Amino acid sequence: MPERRVTVAAPEGLHARPAAQFVKAVADSGAAVTIGRPAGGDPVDARSILAVLTLDVRQGEEVVLRADGTGAVAALERLAGLLAGAVPEGEAGDG
Amino acid sequence: MGLAVVAPVAGTVIPLSEVPDPVFAGGLVGPGAAIAPDPAGHRVVAPVGGELVKVKPHAFVVASPQGYAVLVHLGIDTVRLDGAGFTVLAAPGQLVAAGDPVVRWDPAAVATRGLATTCPVVALDAPAGAVTQVATGRVAAGDPLFTWI
Numbered sequence: 001m002p003e004r005r006v007t008v009a010a011p012e013g014l015h016a017r018p019a020a021q022f023v024k025a026v027a028d029s030g031a032a033v034t035i036g037r038p039a040g041g042d043p044v045d046a047r048s049i050l051a052v053l054t055l056d057v058r059q060g061e062e063v064v065l066r067a068d069g070t071g072a073v074a075a076l077e078r079l080a081g082l083l084a085g086a087v088p089e090g091e092a093g094d095g
Numbered sequence: 096m097g098l099a100v101v102a103p104v105a106g107t108v109i110p111l112s113e114v115p116d117p118v119f120a121g122g123l124v125g126p127g128a129a130i131a132p133d134p135a136g137h138r139v140v141a142p143v144g145g146e147l148v149k150v151k152p153h154a155f156v157v158a159s160p161q162g163y164a165v166l167v168h169l170g171i172d173t174v175r176l177d178g179a180g181f182t183v184l185a186a187p188g189q190l191v192a193a194g195d196p197v198v199r200w201d202p203a204a205v206a207t208r209g210l211a212t213t214c215p216v217v218a219l220d221a222p223a224g225a226v227t228q229v230a231t232g233r234v235a236a237g238d239p240l241f242t243w244i
Contacts, residue, residue, distance in 0.1 A: 015174065016118075017118045048219075049219050049220055050220050054149055
């Protein structure tokens with residue numbers, strides 16, 4: 001299964017606003033994506049904002065994204081870019 | 096039927112669409128309502144009974160045993176305050192009843208820092224039409240805010 005590791009750039013980590021933007025991007029991708037930590041713990045469904053919030057990822061932490069299905073690699077590329085802060089988030093700012 | 100969600104803070108109910116943040120206002124976090132809180136410092140209570148699955152000074156999530164999870168966010172961009180003006184009264188993983196205190200804060204102090212004190216109360220992983228019977232006007236903490244169907 002394709003995977004990408006990325007360091008989360010958002011100052012507040014994957015909390016309300018960045019988490020919502022990430023989950024929306026996952027839904028838009030149409031891919032079945034999971035997010036987890038490199039060491040230990042079960043990855044969670046990245047389509048669930050509750051699951052992503054509960055994962056409690058802080059700024060500077062590395063996460064592992066995995067996806068399956070058509071377009072998985074491209075979806076991971078875009079999602080990793082979003083988490084790394086490489087993709088403009090529009091009016092919402094950085095945190 | 097459905098889950099009764101109570102107001103976590105005292106203040107005036109406003110539509111989520113009027114929250115001064117495009118992600119909350121656009122419903123990206125989920126459907127719900129917002130409260131323009133009274134300025135005096137006060138306790139913030141759990142909007143539903145369940146497990147406090149995440150608690151930060153400026154925001155927390157309570158998940159009911161049925162799996163309904165509600166996010167309470169105290170002000171906008173308040174993560175920048177790094178907890179200043181907030182006192183967490185409960186621990187992550189703790190079981191709370193609706194109306195139990197979770198955080199104490201001082202909205203007037205938040206406003207002094209130039210940040211909006213608006214409090215979105217959001218149903219997580221819920222479809223857009225899942226929130227009904229939204230209260231209008233003034234609410235006290237613990238008063239009915241909306242129903243999650």
